[in-house]
Every structure is written in structure tokens, then in C-alpha cells.
Amino acid sequence: MVLPKSWDKALEASLVDRVSRSPDHRFDESSSKPVFSIDTPPPYVNHPVHIGQATTYCLMDFFARYKRMTGHRVIFPLGLDRNGLPIEVAAEKKFKIKFNQVPREEFIAHCREVLEQSSAESTDSFARLGVSFNAYGDERIVGGKYLTDSPEYRALTQATFIDLYEKGLIYEAKRIVNYCPGCRTTVADSEIEYVDKPTAFNDLAFKIRETGESITVSTTRPELVCTCAMVIYNPEDDRYKHLEGKTAITPLFNKEVPIRAHPFAKMEKGSGLVMMCSAGDLTDIWFFREMNLSPVIAIDPDGTMNDHAGFLSGLHVKKARAKMIEDLKTAGLLLGTRQIQHRTPTCERSKDDIEFIEMPEFFCKQLDFKDDLRRIANEINFFSDSSRQLLLDWIEGLAMDWPISRRRYYATEVPLWYCKACSHVIVAPKGKYVQPWREAPSVKTCPACKATEFEGETRVLDTWFDSSNSPLFILGYGRDDAFFKAHAPATLRPQGKEIVRTWLYYSVLKAFLLTGKTIFRDAWINYHILDEKGYKMSKSAGNVIDPKKILDEFGAEPFRLWAASEGNLEKTDFSCSRERIAGQQKTLNKLVNLAKFISQFEFDEKAARSLAPEDAWILSEMDRLVLFSREAYDRYDFFQPVSQLKHFVWEPFASHYVEMVKARAYNNENRFSRESQMAAVWTLRHCLVTTLELLAPVLPFASLLIYEELTGQNVHRQAFPSVAKPRVSEFLSAEIMDLNAKIWQTKREQNLALNAPLETFSIPKKFGPLAPALREMHKINALAFV
């Protein structure tokens, strides 16, 4: 192929099979090369790939390509996360149904329909981005495509449940759990987002039984007065010390509750008196546990008040609150209301306010293992090191075991049955995916009572219980124990910082509970991508950059080069704009133009003998960049080397070196010896070829095309450049560039064109060896030395 005038995004379409879907990317099971495994985050199928994910995948692809060039077999799988609520919500919307209003089989069929349409799309975007997964469509090979809802993956998820259940690390208990009325399921602490919401803070009148005195109790949840078990004040609060041991009577419900001093009451908040209700918020839950009070649960899972709420029974929480306020007003028991910003727990997925409801659920033990988990967090190498604290902080704050069961349909089933006669638990055998709600267990009779009827468990597992298995799955855990033993832990977990407390934490926890060890050697945590003004991208702010549009408009290469040249891990976040991405096109054009210029010269591979001092200078600069790139790429830092390589291409190389040797390379009137001419061409080529090799992980399309034009070889099959003994030069890049700049400046001052001859110019003696090159470059008639 002849090189185009400039880099054109249309070239990518013709190269995508060679760049993204090459058989070279497959994992060679028979080779003995070292393995580098990347536990890629399986993106959620029915969500379009957003700019943050697109960036993360490009960066992971840099790592994979670099490791292949340094002699590794790379496990780089394409996983797709297909379990859980987002799929169910999409099916509910599309078919205008509710999951619990149609037969379960039918609902699952609807979910599958949604999935079929969305899976192909995500895969296509990755190929266009140039991501070199092991295999895009092949589930049979190591690192191929995997789906978290496939029978194999779900069988692994169930096997991990069975192991932990049999070890006693998973247990069932009735506890107050976080409950999302919108998603109608239990959610883990890690799925809760705290949002400051304007909320009415109401002053309610309670009465003191012993004295008849009226006291003011402030609350955001007046509908929970029916569950009030105690009124508290701060032990330091002199206003209320006289109430100690007395009894308060709740308004409208007229229930008698004790008054006590407790530090949970804040003197500055409201009147300083607080009613403690069952499960109004997390503080309440801790309080009830600490004080050994038995909670009265007044809200049912569907978000309506139950019989414990008396006259509010049957009303939805929000309506119950409004009615309570009305009735308090009528009775003269509402003393005041004002708006405050209340830190409200909400569901991360559906944004509904979280309720606290008592439910029997399965829990996975974690509180007993905080020390082990901290030790593992300290064993993993974090890039950057400061991200480790995100994981340590999360471990520190754990307050209850992980609730892992959910009351939904499209997820991996809890693999248990119960004997209808004696409730004996039948655990599924490991190795095969089971659906207890529709299948009979493998045993015919109950081992405890010999009865023959069973009831299958209907609950499913939290999707983090699934996705936390990804490092186990890609390394063959439970399917190929020899492979797992040889290649665990995974070399690298790359991911975004917003899922440290979920995906990273749960992966570390599960692997520890199952194997006692760490499952990652390295963890690389990506920053957030903000808009150009530094704001978070969101649909409502209208500042979202859609990677698909970027691909349509600019192609993958400018986007990838932008991701490399702005992704500084030492910063926490970085900003994105169309202009910054578009600007990268210039560097691609520069590489094409340099290649066109250099490829016109006849080339002799053995010409590196009669190097001029300027050749030695640029080669020393190139060697330094090779060493630096290797050292930084090994730390997953592409930002610094790529920034320096871009600078090298534009400044020392194109603006200075190329200009200094142009005349020698053309050698029009044979003013130079052939050896000297060939040395210039050799150096020009060596620098461009090496630069392309160094940039090949970042620019897989452009480097493939240009390198092939120059050398006839596939750049992606080359070994990454190395330098045993870096060349040294007597000149620094900065001083050569300064000197040229001074000459150009002189011409400008004399109103001369930059290519016009200059009568005289003096340079410091030390630059004597460069005199021939400088004379040619600047057309200086009399060059003097001082």
C-alpha cells in the first residue's frame, strides 16, 4: 500500500481485522513463554460503552500489546456481564411488564431477547477501538469471549457458593437489610449512594408521663413514630438531664417509651431530642443492635406501611408521611417544620430511597477477615500506589457481613433445595449449573427423613457474587486446576476507581475465602474522565462525550493517542474534549509525512559506520527514549513516554535533526561521500522505525501501515526495542535546539526568509563538529567560532 498524504480514519476499517482480530492475539497453550494475564472488567452489555470505559480498554490494550512485544503470552479476555437488574429493568421497559407479574420462565425469555440485541454491538465498538482481545467470538480458547450468564460461568458461581456454604462462610439469617423498594430487592452497603436531599425536618410534641411536660422531638421520618422505642438526648446536654429515667408518650400513637442519655443524639441538631425508630437509617440499626431492642418493622418490602403502623397501615411510605403530618397538625402536635439538606441513602442503580427492612437473606462472612483482607490489600502492587487507600478504607468501614441473596430472576440461582417435610437443606453438587426453582434436586429422597418432596430455592445471587469470579474463571479455577495452579494469581486487575469497593473488594474477598491467597499481583486503577471544564459528565448536564461519535468522526488512533498522552496516573482525574482528541491527528500526519520523506531514499542496512556528530546526537536521544519507555511501560505508565515521544517526533527529530541532514540525505551534487549520505539515511530510518515500535502498543493501525511501508514487516510481531549500551553524544538536545533557534531568530531580525542564505554567524567553539551540518541547514556563508 502506498502511504496516503495524511493519516485518514478510513484506513482503519481496512486494517481492523489485522489490528483487532488477528489470530496472533490468541493464547498459545503449547508455548512455554511467560504468561501475563489481564482480568479485564466485563462491561455491562446493554449499556453503551462510555468514554471512561473506552479509555480504560484502550489503556489495557496498550498493556497487552506491550507485553506481547516483550515476549509474553497474554491472557486478554473479552468478558460481557449479562446478569442482574439492568437487564431486568431493560426487559421490563421494553415489554411493559413487571418481573413479578409474569411467569418466571417468560420473564427470563424476555431478558434473553434484550441480551441478544445488545451483545453484538458492544463487541463491535471494541474492535473498532483496536482492542486486541484473545478472540472476539470464540468461547473455547483461553481468554476468549465469556458471558457471566453462560452455563459454565454460572456453574462456577454456584460452585463458589457451595464451597463457602459448606465451609460455614455463607449462612442464612434474618437481619435488617438495606432494601430498595424500586428494585424490590436487598442491596449491599457498597451499592448505596448518599445524596443530600432537601427534606422536611419536623418538630413533634411528645408528652412526659410523669410531669405532663411537653417536649419537642425533631425528625425527618414522622411516619415511623409507630416504631419509636426510645427517646434520647446527649449525655452532655444540660437542657434534658432532668428527663433521665422518665417516660415519653408518643404523639397520636400514645405509646410509652423510656428516655435515656446517648451520644448518638447531637445537641446542635433540632431540639437535641431524638426518637429512635426501627430502621429509619443506619444509625437506628446500630442503635437497636447496641441497646438490644427488638425492632418493630412497619414497612413492608413493597414500600407500604403494615399493621404496626396503625391508622397509616396500607399507605405507601410517602403518603403515610403526608397523612401523619396532616393528623399531627390537626391535633396541634406539629410544632414546626423546616427544610434541611438530609444525607439520604439511595439505591445506586434506581436512585430510590433505601428502606431498612428485616428479611431472611444469605450472608457471606467478611467481618471476621478484616485483618487478612488488609494484609492482602498491602500485598497487591497498586498503580498508582495511592489507590490502595481506597480499598483499605472500604475494608475499615465494613459494618456487616455481605448480603448475597436477591429476590429477582435474571441472575445465578442459589443452588439449594429444602425438604418439604423436615426443611433439611439439599446442596446441589458442584460442576453443573442448576435452577432449583424449576428443577428437581439430584437426590430422590431426603437424607434426613426419607421424604420425597422438595422445594427449590427461588432467590438468586448478587451480581457482584458473579462478577467477582472473573479472575478465577479466566484462570480455569474449578475447570482446569493445573492451569490455575500454574498461572494464579492474575498478573493485572485494571479497573475504574468507582468500583474499588465492589468489584475489586469482592474479588479479593472471594478468592481469599476460597484459596486463602491474593488473586492479583498488580491492580491498576483508572481515574475519572471529566469534561474540559473539569465537571463530571452526565446526561442531565449535556456534556457526555459518546465514544461512538468520536470513532465516527476521528477514528480510533487520535482517541488512543489522546488517552495515552493525557492519562497521568499521578493526577486523579483528567479532562476530555473533542478538540483535544482532534488535535492528535497532527501527530499522525507528521508520522506519515516523515515516513514518506524517509522512504524515498535508497537504504543500506550496514551504513551505520560513518556517523556524523549530529547522527550520534539523535541516536543517543533515541536510545534514552527506548530505555525510558521500557521502564515506564513496565509500571503501566504510558503518559510520560508517549508525551516524550510526541515531543521527540516534532522537535528534536523533525524540526532539528531532519533539517540538519536533509542536504546530506539528498546529496544532490555529490558534495558528501556516499558513506556519509547513507549514514544519514540509516539514522533517519532507525529513529522513525524505533519510534513506531515504541508507539505500536498505542497506535496499532498507523504503526502497522507505516512500518510495513518502510520495512515490509508487521510491527506487531517485532520484539520491543531494547538497548544494551546506550549511545552517548557530546551534545545535549537542548543546546542544539537553542543554537538553531538563535540562528532562525537572527534571520528574522534581518528580515530574511528562514531558507535564505546568511552571510556570517558565530557559534561557540564546542559546536565545531556540527559546523558542516549547520552550514548546510542554515546556508551560512562564513561560520565563525568564538
Ligand SMILES: [Zn+2]
Ligand atoms: Zn434500586
Ligand SMILES: [Zn+2]
Ligand atoms: Zn426431610
